[in-house]
Amino acid sequence: MAVLPIKFTKTKRDKLAQVLWVLNWISVVTGIILFSLGIFLKVEINKRQDLMAESQLQSVPNMLIAVGLIACVINFLGGKICYDCVDTNKFLRWKLVMLPYIICTFFFTLSVLVGALMCYSMHGQLEEALTLGLRDAMRYYKDTDTPGRCFLKRTVDQLQIQFQCCGNEGYRDWFQIQWVSNRYLDMSQREVVDRLRSNVEGKYLMDGVPFSCCNVNSPRPCIQYQITNNSAHFNYDFHTEELNLWMKGCRQALRDYYTNIMHSVGLTVLIIWLFELSVLTGVRYLQTSLENVLRQGDPECESDGWLLENSFVETARSNFNIIKHLGKFNQINISSNGDPNIDKPPTAHYGPDNVPPKPLPMAS
Amino acid sequence: MVLLKIKFPFQKRVRLAQGLWLLSWVAMFSGAITFAMGVFLKTELHRRSEVMHSMDIHIVPNLLMAVGLASVGINICAGKVCQDSLDPSRFPRWKTFLPPFFCFSVFITSLLLVAMILSFALQPSLEESLKIGLKNGIRFYKDTDTPGRCFQKETIDRLQIEFQCCGNTNYRDWFEVQWISNRYLDFTSKEVKDRVRSNVDGRYLLDGVPFSCCNPASPRPCIQYSLLDNSAHYNYEYQSEELNLYNRGCRQALVNYYMGLMNTIGPCVLFDFLLQMTILVSLRYLQTAMEGVIGQENVEIETEGYILEKGVKETLLETKEKMKKILQFAQVGDASAVTPDTQPDAEKPATA
Numbered sequence: 276m277a278v279l280p281i282k283f284t285k286t287k288r289d290k291l292a293q294v295l296w297v298l299n300w301i302s303v304v305t306g307i308i309l310f311s312l313g314i315f316l317k318v319e320i321n322k323r324q325d326l327m328a329e330s331q332l333q334s335v336p337n338m339l340i341a342v343g344l345i346a347c348v349i350n351f352l353g354g355k356i357c358y359d360c361v362d363t364n365k366f367l368r369w370k371l372v373m374l375p376y377i378i379c380t381f382f383f384t385l386s387v388l389v390g391a392l393m394c395y396s397m398h399g400q401l402e403e404a405l406t407l408g409l410r411d412a413m414r415y416y417k418d419t420d421t422p423g424r425c426f427l428k429r430t431v432d433q434l435q436i437q438f439q440c441c442g443n444e445g446y447r448d449w450f451q452i453q454w455v456s457n458r459y460l461d462m463s464q465r466e467v468v469d470r471l472r473s474n475v476e477g478k479y480l481m482d483g484v485p486f487s488c489c490n491v492n493s494p495r496p497c498i499q500y501q502i503t504n505n506s507a508h509f510n511y512d513f514h515t516e517e518l519n520l521w522m523k524g525c526r527q528a529l530r531d532y533y534t535n536i537m538h539s540v541g542l543t544v545l546i547i548w549l550f551e552l553s554v555l556t557g558v559r560y561l562q563t564s565l566e567n568v569l570r571q572g573d574p575e576c577e578s579d580g581w582l583l584e585n586s587f588v589e590t591a592r593s594n595f596n597i598i599k600h601l602g603k604f605n606q607i608n609i610s611s612n613g614d615p616n617i618d619k620p621p622t623a624h625y626g627p628d629n630v631p632p633k634p635l636p637m638a639s
Numbered sequence: 640m641v642l643l644k645i646k647f648p649f650q651k652r653v654r655l656a657q658g659l660w661l662l663s664w665v666a667m668f669s670g671a672i673t674f675a676m677g678v679f680l681k682t683e684l685h686r687r688s689e690v691m692h693s694m695d696i697h698i699v700p701n702l703l704m705a706v707g708l709a710s711v712g713i714n715i716c717a718g719k720v721c722q723d724s725l726d727p728s729r730f731p732r733w734k735t736f737l738p739p740f741f742c743f744s745v746f747i748t749s750l751l752l753v754a755m756i757l758s759f760a761l762q763p764s765l766e767e768s769l770k771i772g773l774k775n776g777i778r779f780y781k782d783t784d785t786p787g788r789c790f791q792k793e794t795i796d797r798l799q800i801e802f803q804c805c806g807n808t809n810y811r812d813w814f815e816v817q818w819i820s821n822r823y824l825d826f827t828s829k830e831v832k833d834r835v836r837s838n839v840d841g842r843y844l845l846d847g848v849p850f851s852c853c854n855p856a857s858p859r860p861c862i863q864y865s866l867l868d869n870s871a872h873y874n875y876e877y878q879s880e881e882l883n884l885y886n887r888g889c890r891q892a893l894v895n896y897y898m899g900l901m902n903t904i905g906p907c908v909l910f911d912f913l914l915q916m917t918i919l920v921s922l923r924y925l926q927t928a929m930e931g932v933i934g935q936e937n938v939e940i941e942t943e944g945y946i947l948e949k950g951v952k953e954t955l956l957e958t959k960e961k962m963k964k965i966l967q968f969a970q971v972g973d974a975s976a977v978t979p980d981t982q983p984d985a986e987k988p989a990t991a
Contacts, residue, residue, distance in 0.1 A: 419858035419859070420858065425858070428855070428857075428858070429856050432855035433855050436800060436855070454860070455859075455860050456858075456859065458859075458874065459859045459860065459872075459873055459874055460873060461873035461874075485860060485861070486850045486853040486860075486861040486863070487853075487855065489850040489851075491792075491793050491796040491797055491800070491851070492793055494783035494784065494789075494792070494820075495783070495819075495820065495822075495823045496818070496819050496823070496849060496850070497849070497850040499850070508823075509823055509824060509825035509828075510822065510823055510825075511823075
């Protein structure tokens with residue numbers, strides 16, 4: 276019992292082949308789109324590489340790039356095949372290639388689906404990478420004289436200005452690290468010495484934030500230092516002040532930004548996957564209907580096209596048997612395996628009763 | 640004496656018509672691009688209109704948009720004329736339409752050159768407009784509670800961050816205005832009272848700048864206040880410190896930005912102008928060549944094409960005479976309506 280059989284007249288077959296040819300070329304374009312989406316994602320992740328700790332994030336754009344390239348090749352080949360399928364003679368050229376092509380394309384569409392799902396499942400990795408990366412960037416903010424870290428101040432400042440965020444989770448993260456380098460601290464001053472002595476590690480901690488945390492929308496000039504000290508500023512209450520600094524944390528800001536990008540990319544990849552799957556189904560129908568035409572001998576006749584010749588269970592069983600026998604090809608064939616040419620006890624058939632004849636008396 | 644005569648055999652005429660038809664399509668796209676560039680320039684100028692005092696510079700994008708649209712129409716007409724010129728029976732209907740069409744098209748195309756010249760000539764006007772606009776913006780920076788000015792702080796802050804500039808000419812412009820509102824000044828404090836008393840207008844002036852002047856590329860945390868006081872900060876000398884704040888003035892930054900935009904648009908506009916003039920000249924040749932064919936039995940004869948039938952001076956004189964006649968006709972009509980009595984009066988004494 277075939278799975279989803281459809282009758283195909285000659286004109287219907289020809290039209291199917293032509294439509295599939297056009298669709299395959301459109302799929303080449305979608306393959307290029309996949310490739311460029313992968314490149315875009317890679318560029319976006321690389322732009323903020325300094326702020327992300329080592330992680331497997333690069334695997335997603337790499338997957339998309341590879342899948343996009345393979346899609347172009349596969350669909351180009353598919354286009355050529357469908358173009359030839361209009362003519363039954365030319366189909367004979369491709370007859371042996373088509374089934375492996377369909378199987379390969381089926382597994383390929385699975386990898387497209389995996390790529391799309393990867394886009395959606397990156398949350399956890401992204402969050403962890405951002406937490407660690409931002410924490411380190413803020414810690415090395417003051418090290419503008421250390422090679423390898425001298426650019427981090429600029430990166431963090433530009434990040435906070437562009438994404439309108441402050442600190443890792445909020446502006447209080449800046450209170451816990453020393454972000455003013457020792458080169459700019461006057462160690463002879465009492466205030467500085469007091470602050471350094473006030474904590475175990477000897478860090479210069481204060482309730483102040485860098486200028487890049489300042490909110491442009493604030494009606495008053497930015498208050499960066501002594502943020503938690505209400506008496507240090509006129510008409511100021513830090514409990515109710517919301518517009519002075521950016522309230523959002525940079526981890527959340529970056530996470531939202533990348534999640535938006537990933538979701539859009541993932542949605543596009545899903546749509547492309549559905550499109551590829553439909554093209555594959557069309558090619559399968561075309562292949563089976565053309566093979567049936569060849570089986571019946573008359574190129575003009577009506578034929579059946581189907582997805583699978585037998586039901587799922589039987590096809591799975593027969594494929595499983597084929598795979599089992601494939602694995603046994605280098606074993607020695609003994610009689611129990613069924614090779615009819617090897618010695619085995621004779622089981623000759625002696626007529627209806629199956630009674631062996633008596634041995635003839637020998638002449639003495 | 641004909642101006643720039645060229646002989647046109649039949650094949651050459653046909654090829655001219657076909658080539659011109661293709662070229663008119665290219666020029667149509669070029670006109671559309673000119674329009675798009677005008678729209679882009681206008682949007683960019685509009686975005687910063689809050690720091691610009693006058694709108695003089697807007698004439699450049701307005702001209703580009705108008706000419707772009709007009710040239711699309713002109714090129715569609717030119718294409719149609721080319722198509723019809725291959726068929727001698729359909730060409731005569733364009734006869735009366737073409738001369739004014741040429742005058743109009745040449746005028747529109749020359750507007751492109753005018754736009755290009757204006758974009759350079761109006762640079763001082765742009766600079767002046769920005770100077771006044773930025774001065775007002777800096778003056779009203781503190782007035783975040785005054786309706787109509789409450790957005791100035793945000794505008795100036797965003798401008799300074801985006802264009803990496805500080806103040807009008809440089810950061811010292813901030814020392815001359817009170818940019819901290821009185822609402823946030825503690826008038827009981829001695830320091831505030833001293834500062835307010837220290838100048839005639841009673842303004843709170845200080846050697847500090849807003850945070851948006853800070854340069855992220857500086858190796859040390861930003862120094863915004865007490866900028867001229869070396870002893871207020873450790874290891875700081877304001878004369879040699881270059882990375883702390885943005886050194887550029889916002890006026891210079893904005894002028895450079897807009898000049899850069901117009902310099903990029905310039906070559907495209909020039910290309911469009913040359914293309915359009917080529918099409919008009921070729922169309923004129925085609926028209927005059929086809930005029931020799933009209934009324935003839937054999938359409939495949941060789942004709943002459945020219946730009947002007949007579950020389951430049953003679954054509955101008957002719958046009959002046961034509962204009963005078965048209966004006967006189969209007970005037971004579973008025974005279975005969977206003978004074979019908981004077982002539983019989985003049986005749987009367989003679990017959991008396």
